[in-house]
Amino acid sequence: MVESGFELLSKDAHSSARRGRVTTQHGVIETPIFMPVGTQATVKAVFPWTLEEIDAQIILGNTYHLNLRPTSELVKQMGGLHKIMQWNRPILTDSGGFQVFSLAKLRTMREDGVEFKSHLDDRKIFLGPKESLDIQANLGSDIHMVLDECPPFPCEKADCAAAVNRTLRWAKTSREYAEEIGVFEKGNQVFGIVQGSTYEDLRRQCAEQLAELDFPGYAIGGVSVGEPEPEMLAQIAMTAPFMPENKPRYAMGIGTPTQLLKMVAQGVDMFDCVMPSRAARHGTAYTPWGKVNIRNERFKYDEVPLVPGLENAAQRFSKSYLRHLIIAGEPLGGMLLTLHNLHFYLAVMRQAREHLENGTYARWHLDWIARFENGDGTPH
Secondary structure (H helix, E strand, C coil), X not given: CCCCCEEEEEECCCCCCEEEEEEECCEEEEECEEECECCCCCCCCCCHHHHHHXXXXXXXXXXXXXXXXXXXXXXXXXXXXXXXXXXXXXXXXXXXXXXHHHCHHHEEEECCEEEEECCCCCCEEEECHHHHHHHHHHHCCCEEECXXXXXXXXXXXXXXXXXXXXXXXXXXXXXXXXXXXXXXXXCCEEEEEECCCCCHHHHHHHHHHHHHCCCCEEEECCCCCCCCHHHHHHHHHHHHHHCCCCCCEEECCECCHHHHHHHHHCCCCEEECCHHHHHHHCCEEXXXXXXXXCCCHHHCCCCCCCCCCCCCHHHHCCHHHHHHHHHHCCHHHHHHHHHHHHHHHHHHHHHHHHHHHHCCHHHHHHHHHHHHHHCCCCCC
16 A cells, blocks of 8 residues: 555534645645646746745646656756756646647547647657656656546547546556556655546546555546536536545646635645636736736726735735736736735635634635625725
8 A cells, every 4th residue: 555645634524625734755735735837847937935935835847848848858867856946845747638638639549648749849749657657757746647538528428438447547557657667665656637527427436446546646637628617616526525535635727716715625635727827927816805907997006015914025016016017018017916826825725724723614715705706806
């Protein structure tokens, strides 16, 4: 049996929310947690030491993209992701499975993996379960993800079943290969990924068969691929109960602050999403009183920071100045809003952990969601 490095500290009495802790080679991750996305070995527009200042505990890299450039072999030769990024906390790497969905026009599915045509130079690349783990081992991440097939939405049940079965076959190959190349002996972890789209029986089948493979952790994949929010949350609700209670649960690629809190209530521990940084580059900021478009005319003479009391560099400046930077197209504007949004997401997760420890999560998260969804960004 492989150690998960996960400790379940407490459970909420009025929901399925959990307070936990994941231990890795590069540090401890307190859950529930949000993980900033660093696809190309960088979280866009933010220094690694600044991420530490806002208490980012773990960040992500992407296997497919990093293997195209600078290549995983180069990263290994240069000492691994942690060294080249100057980031000494945990790193999770995706398997390349999401690109099976997002680059559907550039790939050919095979029983033993996926053949891609590079979106950079059209050269052919093959990615199978073993190849994905080899790349992630080169990168030196703390948590590797198995290669899976992410079906689109909507998806016919027969096609979805085929994707689930292929995902399970690849997961078994990945589990055996991880043992063969000594992933667990090196102290690293591998997470399985549950697929099944909107089909509850397929989700359950996938979750239960993955659990038999005894991965150190499990993820919910195939969500936020075009379905409306109610469908997305329903997929989380139909999957989480069949995932092992003594292993961390990770919802991949989602979501908004309110979605995160709703999914915590459903028993999910870990999240990642490009939304806070992508929204920032377009002038959107998140506050406890709702999200705001900083370009709005009402902020032209606003002398108040975005969220007074949230201690980061963005709060040194007024909304008026931030508005000017975004409208003028100054890179500093996007940098400051990115920092703010990431810090805001992390702060919401910290508050969630505190309320779980105090036994007040259920009521608090409903009040928080109501205030956010009914707000216009004006403090009250």
